[in-house]
Amino acid sequence: MTLPTPGTQAVPDTDAPTVPDGGTPAVPVTDTTARARRGLTDDRASVRLRAAMAVGASPDEALVATLIARCGAEPDFQVREALTWALTRHSPSATLPGLLGELRSERAQARSQALHTLSKIGDRRAWPAVTRALLCDPDDEVARSAWRAAVVLVPGGEEPGLAVVLSTQLGRGERETQLSLSRALTALGEVILPVLRAAIMGADPGVRAHAMATERLLRDPDAGFGWAIEEAKRIVALGGSGPEG
Numbered sequence: 001m002t003l004p005t006p007g008t009q010a011v012p013d014t015d016a017p018t019v020p021d022g023g024t025p026a027v028p029v030t031d032t033t034a035r036a037r038r039g040l041t042d043d044r045a046s047v048r049l050r051a052a053m054a055v056g057a058s059p060d061e062a063l064v065a066t067l068i069a070r071c072g073a074e075p076d077f078q079v080r081e082a083l084t085w086a087l088t089r090h091s092p093s094a095t096l097p098g099l100l101g102e103l104r105s106e107r108a109q110a111r112s113q114a115l116h117t118l119s120k121i122g123d124r125r126a127w128p129a130v131t132r133a134l135l136c137d138p139d140d141e142v143a144r145s146a147w148r149a150a151v152v153l154v155p156g157g158e159e160p161g162l163a164v165v166l167s168t169q170l171g172r173g174e175r176e177t178q179l180s181l182s183r184a185l186t187a188l189g190e191v192i193l194p195v196l197r198a199a200i201m202g203a204d205p206g207v208r209a210h211a212m213a214t215e216r217l218l219r220d221p222d223a224g225f226g227w228a229i230e231e232a233k234r235i236v237a238l239g240g241s242g243p244e245g
Contacts, residue, residue: 033062045076056086068098072110092123108139115145127153147184167195171207182214
């Protein structure tokens with residue numbers, strides 16, 4: 001899709017999203033911006049993808065609110081990834097207010113995609129917004145995105161506290177969800193060992209097995225999670241608690 005060159009005459013845009021209080025200042029809307037906005041909301045995924053890529057190639061702060069809104073509603077995975085990439089191409093000062101606002105959305109996809117984008121931006125000013133509620137969100141996709149964002153954004157010295165919160169999710173969900181949690185925990189390093197050992201000594205066999213598998217991955221990152229979790233389940237079934245059990 002060919003877009004007009006920047007710098008063309010500004011035109012009124014009655015569909016421009018409202019900037020919330022405390023958000024980024026209003027940016028003049030040009031005909032380039034208006035055309036890009038139409039592309040981002042087109043019925044065709046291929047058009048939306050091209051529009052997102054074009055915005056990323058030529059960042060336009062007037063489109064930040066539209067990009068964020070599309071992240072929460074976009075059904076196509078490739079387009080969502082392009083939207084996230086386009087947002088990372090803008091200044092964090094322009095993107096953070098809107099993304100942080102999405103973390104309070106009632107829509108799970110909006111929360112999940114905002115967390116995903118924050119993890120890609122990597123600005124630690126977003127850390128306070130990654131709350132315990134998000135880390136324990138009942139929606140698995142939101143929780144997984146929160147785990148990934150948390151280990152990227154956590155300030156130095158706060159890793160042990162994060163490990164404690166993440167450990168409350170051990171045993172949760174199917175294998176894909178459990179693998180995501182194990183990866184997040186192991187990214188924190190040796191600080192996770194006390195919470196893992198406590199979980200391994202607990203009563204819930206699913207939690208014990210997940211904690212054992214996570215500890216194995218910490219010790220041997222090349223070990224496959226599938227093998228590690230099955231081995232941990234076997235040990236739990238036999239009444240053990242790991243290598244020392």
